Amino acid sequence: MKEKNELLESIIEGIQEKKGKNITTIELKGIAGTICDHFVICEGNTPTQVSAVAESIEEMVKRNTSESPMRIQGKQRSEWIGMDYGSVIVHIFVPELRSYYNIDHLWEDASLENIPSL
Structure with missing residues (x-):
């Protein structure tokens, strides 16, 4: 269980490092x-x-947990990049595509947490 928390924390740290915004985790x-x-x-x-x-x-996940993503999709255009870490999947969007796909609300019974931007 601890390593999943460490993985999540490392992902969030990596996002905040480059001023990513509107961070949401969905359990x-x-x-x-x-x-x-x-x-x-x-x-x-x-x-x-x-x-x-x-x-x-x-970089942050590799340094903190020694894990690498199993797959990364979308690097060619970089309007959406999906990173698959097995237990955690990361979606990085430009704002227009995020609102278009609206995946934040696919699971009404999921627990959402908004992480403050730094």
Whole structure:
């Protein structure tokens, strides 16, 4: 259990390091049909910032937990980047795509937590 918390904390630290904003964690543990324990969703203002946030997450998680993502999607355009850490899936969006896809509210019975931006 501790390593999952450490993983989540490292992901959030990586987001905050590059000034990612509107950070939300969604706890999906125990909800039928989910593919992971947590979603972390955040935004970067531009594709360049989205890309920088993804790189920061990867570096921070590697340094703190020695874990690497199993998969990273979306780096080509960097309007949305998905990072799969198995128990945690990270979504980094530009604001327009985040509101379009609105994945923050897919699970009405999930526990959401908004993390303050630094």
